[in-house]
Amino acid sequence: MLNYKILCIGGAGENIVNALLINRFDQDKLFFLNTDSQSIDRNPIRNKFLIGQNAILGNAIVPNPKVGMEVFQEDKTLFDTLTKENCIYIIAGGFGGEIFTGIIGQLSEFLTTKKKKFIIVGTLPFAFEGKKRNAASIDGVREINHYTDKLILLKNDDLRKLFGNLTLGEAFRKSDNAIVEVIKEILFEIDSSEIINKKSLPLNANLEDLILRIKLFIKESEYIISTSSSKIIVANTNKELLKALTIDPNLVHKISPRKFEELIEYIYMLSGYKTELTKATRDNGADILVWTPPPVMGDNFLTVIQAKRYAKQKKVGSSEIRELIGTKMIFKADKAQIITTSDFSSPAIKTAKSNKIDLLKFYELNDTIIKLIK
Numbered sequence: 101m102l103n104y105k106i107l108c109i110g111g112a113g114e115n116i117v118n119a120l121l122i123n124r125f126d127q128d129k130l131f132f133l134n135t136d137s138q139s140i141d142r143n144p145i146r147n148k149f150l151i152g153q154n155a156i157l158g159n160a161i162v163p164n165p166k167v168g169m170e171v172f173q174e175d176k177t178l179f180d181t182l183t184k185e186n187c188i189y190i191i192a193g194g195f196g197g198e199i200f201t202g203i204i205g206q207l208s209e210f211l212t213t214k215k216k217k218f219i220i221v222g223t224l225p226f227a228f229e230g231k232k233r234n235a236a237s238i239d240g241v242r243e244i245n246h247y248t249d250k251l252i253l254l255k256n257d258d259l260r261k262l263f264g265n266l267t268l269g270e271a272f273r274k275s276d277n278a279i280v281e282v283i284k285e286i287l288f289e290i291d292s293s294e295i296i297n298k299k300s301l302p303l304n305a306n307l308e309d310l311i312l313r314i315k316l317f318i319k320e321s322e323y324i325i326s327t328s329s330s331k332i333i334v335a336n337t338n339k340e341l342l343k344a345l346t347i348d349p350n351l352v353h354k355i356s357p358r359k360f361e362e363l364i365e366y367i368y369m370l371s372g373y374k375t376e377l378t379k380a381t382r383d384n385g386a387d388i389l390v391w392t393p394p395p396v397m398g399d400n401f402l403t404v405i406q407a408k409r410y411a412k413q414k415k416v417g418s419s420e421i422r423e424l425i426g427t428k429m430i431f432k433a434d435k436a437q438i439i440t441t442s443d444f445s446s447p448a449i450k451t452a453k454s455n456k457i458d459l460l461k462f463y464e465l466n467d468t469i470i471k472l473i474k
Contacts, residue, residue: 112194168202205243385427
């Protein structure tokens with residue numbers, strides 16, 4: 101059985117948990133927490149908890165994340181009880197600058213300290229909800245980033261761009277449905293992913309591939325226009341991913357080509373080189389630029405690198421080698437290199453040798469990686 105819990109917190113959390121119930125989610129996996137006693141009383145969910153009654157006394161109903169922090173401290177024992185299991189925790193709510201925004205930073209620190217696996221899924225306020233809410237939501241996100249990078253944010257205003265004129269109720273329903281669809285995708289990926297079940301792998305490596313897949317899902321979702329405004333915050337987990345690759349090299353085939361480029365750059369950076377990851381498009385054929393550090397060869401010794409995250413059966417051909425030769429000329433580089441997750445064809449090897457192009461297979465870097473991440 102899929103081992104997870106979904107904790108829905110605050111006013112937006114109530115809407116999300118109701119949408120999850122409508123979508124026939126397992127009630128035993130759902131938990132609803134709120135400071136509003138009427139909200140708790142009217143909700144049909146079994147696992148519901150009234151929280152922070154002392155913290156909210158005397159506080160006005162305005163965007164005030166500090167109240168949420170006090171709520172968490174007041175009911176820290178409850179949060180500890182709800183997160184004792186060894187499972188994936190999905191924390192859902194709205195960054196409206198109130199209870200959830202204040203709780204989630206404290207909860208992120210708490211779960212990180214407990215070494216729990218968790219993903220936060222939240223919505224950013226509509227513009228019409230006011231500048232104070234939007235400012236408070238940004239502060240809340242910044243706070244979370246101190247403790248975790250497992251955060252998926254959906255910007256509610258994207259729904260208005262996508263669906264046109266919506267009533268207030270319709271807009272919030274679309275927002276709730278978007279969250280439900282993302283949670284469905286998270287659970288699908290957890291259930292179907294082989295690496296998520298390998299307990300020997302580091303936590304961040306387990307979830308890194310998952311977040312990448314969710315990123316692609318959101319990009320293609322009918323609910324979200326783009327990932328530029330519906331920001332998905334994925335901080336640098338390259339070191340953890342490299343550790344996982346030393347345990348299971350086949351993981352490299354599960355990450356995106358762009359992530360593979362990031363990993364190659366990260367390896368060179370850890371080795372002491374000055375590096376630059378080029379733009380995903382219009383890179384003139386170079387994925388990574390590497391300058392050899394002084395005093396070895398001087399600042400100006402440049403290597404251009406192409407990173408080919410290919411399937412095992414797909415070999416790098418001579419056409420890719422010829423393209424890199426052109427790239428070397430464009431950048432006036434001293435050296436050119438291709439690093440691949442697969443292999444090289446015989447014509448590619450011949451063309452590379454005659455043009456002094458370095459060919460590397462990613463697994464050949466394994467000993468170097470082990471030394472760098474210790």
